Amino acid sequence: MSVVPMKNEPEPAAHSGGAMDRVIEKKGLSPRMKIGGGIALLLAAILLFWWFAPRGSSQTVEAQRLAISEVKQGTFDDFLPLRARVTPLLTVYLDAVEGGRVEKILVEDGATVVKGQLLAELSNADLQLSTLARETEVAEQLNNLRTTELALSRTRLENERNIIQADLDATKARRQYELQAPLAAKGFVAGRVFRDTSDDYQYQVKRGRVLRAAQANDERLQSSQLSQLRATAASLQSALAIAHANLDQLKLRAPVSGQLTAFSIQVGQSMSRGERIGQIDSPGRTKLEAGVDEYYLGRVQPGQKATIELGGKTYRMKVAKIYPQVKNGEFQVDLWFVDPEPAGMQRGQSLQAKLILGDPSPARLLPSGSWYTDTGGAWVFVVDPDGDGAIRRAVRLGRRNSDYIEILDGLDPGEKVITSSYAGFLDRTRLDLQRD
Missing domain, CATH: 1.10.287 (Helix Hairpins)
Structure with a gap:
């Protein structure tokens, strides 16, 4: 038997335990999952930005800049404070019925004159x-x-x-x-x-x-x-x-008795027909003239009661005449004394009067403030219970005086309201109150 020689072939390597291990490839997130995750993160970022970013209808305001008052249940005193001016009860004006040149002046300004007394003489x-x-x-x-x-x-x-x-x-x-x-x-x-x-x-x-x-x-x-x-x-x-x-008429005489005022003519002065030369005020009788906000035009009637305090005493008065013409947001009233007049009042003196509009009655009260002028009393900013913000809320108001405004609807006792000026955030519906 013959032997055929073969080519040298490498002998198979001996198998070891290491040769039996298999390398396993790590599997990552699929592209679809990566896209979904990215979208989720973007939405979360947008949501967080929307939540923390200031809204167009809200505004952050420092709380210490605002005046905050509480709605209370109390008694509403229906009165209106007035700044009144002392004037004569009766004033008669002196006019030159006929023009002419002043020849004589027989009295001085401020003098007390009697009816028919000769004051001055003119020539024409x-x-x-x-x-x-x-x-x-x-x-x-x-x-x-x-x-x-x-x-x-x-x-x-x-x-x-x-x-x-x-x-x-x-x-x-x-x-x-x-x-x-x-x-x-x-x-x-x-x-x-x-x-x-x-x-x-x-x-x-x-x-x-x-x-x-x-x-x-x-x-x-x-x-x-x-x-x-x-x-x-x-x-x-x-x-x-x-x-x-x-x-x-060239002889100027006093038509009534009283105090002559605004009488400042001079000898040689030429007076035109109808020219004002002075006035005579009724002695010892005065009245008060006061301007009233046009808001109260329908609530003020002749005969209505009023009071003033002078020298530690209270004097009763009444509305004698109403001038309904409104000028600069006010109309004028005349107040006459019911009691004897206080002594020592001077023409042009300013006094604080109180016009009684109605009887005291229980009501929900909110302190008056600049907010009423800004909103016209249609709405207010109500502070949240936690004090971190304020929400705009419509209200219905009733009577008001210098201190308080009657709340008819929209607010309950205990709620807190911003009563300072609303300038700068009249178009907002919410305020975020920033505290130190």
Whole structure:
């Protein structure tokens, strides 16, 4: 048996325990899981940013900058404080009825005068000449009227004289007729003569009738004319009296008694017609003038009570007059004293008055503040119970005075409200209160 030589082949290596171990590859996250995780982290970051980032409807404010008050249950005193000014109860203004040049000044400003007292004298040459011309004109017209009246009187007397003469002639004619009538019947008087006598008698009778009718007509016309003439004369006399009165207006007199103020004219000064020269204030009688917010226009009525405190005493007053014209958000009222006036008050002095609007009553109260002006009382910022924020809330308000405002709806006792100014966050619905 022959042996065939073979190529040298490497002998198989001996198997060891190490040769039996198998390398296992580590498996990572799948791409899908990585994408999902990334999205989840992005959403979480966005959520955290949204949560901690300031919102457009909120604002962070330092708590120490704000005034925070608590809503309380108490008694609401319905009054309104007023700043009132002392003025005379009655003031009469002095105006120059006729213009002119100041010739004399007989009193000084601040003096006490009596009614009719002469204060100053003016001169006006044009007015004096005009008055003289008016006097001359009136005198001429009155003379003409008297001449006409005298002529009418003469006409009346002439008519009466004619009637008397006609009556006399009629009496004579009747007597002649009565004398000749029986003689003519017996033939002792010619028929022609008796007929003439009869005709004359009839004529005189008719003539008397006509004259009486004419006299009655003239009397009626003359009476009407005389009435008109007398009325014209009276009118002319009145016009003359007015002219004299205008001339007398150059002497300035006090129309009432009182204290003369704002009287600052000088000798030689020219005054225009209607120019204000001063005023007279009623002595010892004063009133208070006060401005009231237009919000209370419907709640203030004449006769309403008011009080002032002066010298440790309280004096009662009442609303005497209301001026409903609103100017700069206020209307004016006059307050008169019910009690005797306090002594020592000076014109122009300012006093604190209290206008009573209603009786005290229980109510929910919130201190007044700048917030009311900013919101108009429509809403407030209510502080959270934990004090970390404040939420905007609508409210309904009632009466208000200088200290408190009545809460009708929207707030409960114990809740806290920001009562300082809302300037800077009027458009916010939430405030985050930052504390030290």
